[in-house]
Amino acid sequence: MRWSQSLVPTLKEDPADAEAVSHRLTVRAGYVRQLAAGIYVYLPLGQRVMHKVIAIIREEMDGIGGQEITMPVILPAELWQQSGRWDTIGGEMFRLKDRNQRDLCLGMTHEEVIAWLAAHEIRSYRDLPQIWYQIQTKERDEARPKSGVLRTREFIMKDSYSLDRDPAGLEERYILHRDAYCRIFERCGVRYHVVESDPGMMGGAGSHEFMAPSDAGEDQVALCEKCGYAANIELARSRAVQPDFPAWSLEDVPTPGARTIAEVSAFLTISPALTIKSLVVMADAGPVLALVRGDYQLHEKKLQRAIGPFRPAHVEEVLAATGVEPGFVGPVGVSVRIVADETLRTGCYVVGANKPDTHLRGVVPGQHFQAEFADLREAAAGDACSTCGAPLRVERVIEIGNIFKLGTKYSLPLRAVYLAENGEERPVVMGSYGIGPARILAAAIEQGHDADGIVWPKTIAPFQVHLLIVNVREEALAAIADQLYRELTAAGVEVLYDDRDERPGVKFKDADLLGMPLRLTVGARARKEGLVEIRTRKTGAVVTVTPVEVVGRIQELLAGL
């Protein structure tokens, strides 16, 4: 591709509204433009990256027997009413009416359509198993689009769905997908972890997420280096390291003005691990007191699993439930439901005394108050792995793929059933599997960049070679560069040919910014000594070769990347 005839609008300065590295670089290097919050145009270079990622995904999906189809973006409400998700999914679903006032929505995922299709077309156990997939635009009215192409309201997704006779079949299809996903992310050159995850609104019996380590990520995972345990922090299990508990006897201690755990532990000069954090929340059935050890964070999803939907209590509600303002609330002597984190089964703690400016020291759970116990705390770095005991690491990540065992959650309401060998009618057992190509693009940049710009993995770079002619007006140079462009292209190497009439500095800066794996420079040395330079973007290593050697050396260098 000749740059002089292409749309590659690079910017000298960072766009004012971009913060994440991948956001800044995709905009500056001319890969994308933002049309509205969470809505993007892919320019030619961005489009080429997406094509490459998608081609890899398609190969691997076809490789496990996937059959590509395309489902509609506009969907009738009835399907979603049948599965129940018309009501359970909130503002995230774009909804509209047609000219006859019929309810429609824009597709955010396609389990319902797949179940509908299966209900119509699958009749016998002989028709199973099946893997159907599509690579198509999804629409989700995200509450908060952010970080460029990482979280958008419209995005391409590869979603696939497996149909099986029974859970054993689902397990097979699930493993096939897991392994295919590993190959996809490896081929795309992104680092990732496979972690246990929360099925969330998808429902079902189990799920994993594919997580690319990056500071720009929205999720966190807990990892055990020793035994390989890996889980989203939303459900990660771990064992707290127990402090040495002093032999306190039960007594009130004055703590004037000390409300937060930090203030109380500093005032009493004790470790936060010797305190209990008491939080009042309002559940459907009324107030609940949730307890975690002072040095831990309450994980709201875990609490929700334990008590159902809730919200933080207002000050008046805290007063009504405990008789004291937030800051001095504790579990002793209150009459509300108490749910405590597992960590608190043993020990001796300082808690709020439910009296102003007072805490209670020497509280022993089970003796001074009764509680239900559940896993409520967020796993933290340094916790012991619940499987092997080694210390856990916590890492920030970008979710680039996920796999769900759905079971019969959608096949039952949508009547996707088949006739078994023995004549029995049975529900199809489903799985669903997603990958976000744009997140692979962004994760690759987050993981591969330096101060000068992007450093693409060769497999998803828009071009392998950035051919740079230092001065297009020198005919001798132009002749050499044109010739190299033709030869490389003929040899099947993808070349971005910077044939613009720009000064060398501009071209070098842009080459670094765009991030192609190899840069081929035709400049003064070509004129004087008949030599051209090949520079590896990642390492900066330069080799000097004669023009006739170029194609061979380029292929060699690419093979080595």
Place this chain on the structure above:
RNA sequence: CGGGGCGUAGCUUAGCCUGGUAGAGCGCUACGUUCGGGACGUAGAGGUCGUCAGUUCGAAUCUGACCGCCCCGACCA
């Protein structure tokens, strides 16, 4: 949805507090010089200062409403 910030030329922005007809750098056009790490000169084009209403003799500037964008949180594939 709650909190914070910001909307001035294609991009990055000054001016706003203290009202008096809008400025810079980059980019763009033309010509000349220059040509291996974001050159220089000369001459140009380009702005309903987000929108609407109000205050005022006069509003980019003050007030209100609305719209849009970013960040934190909530929510969530």
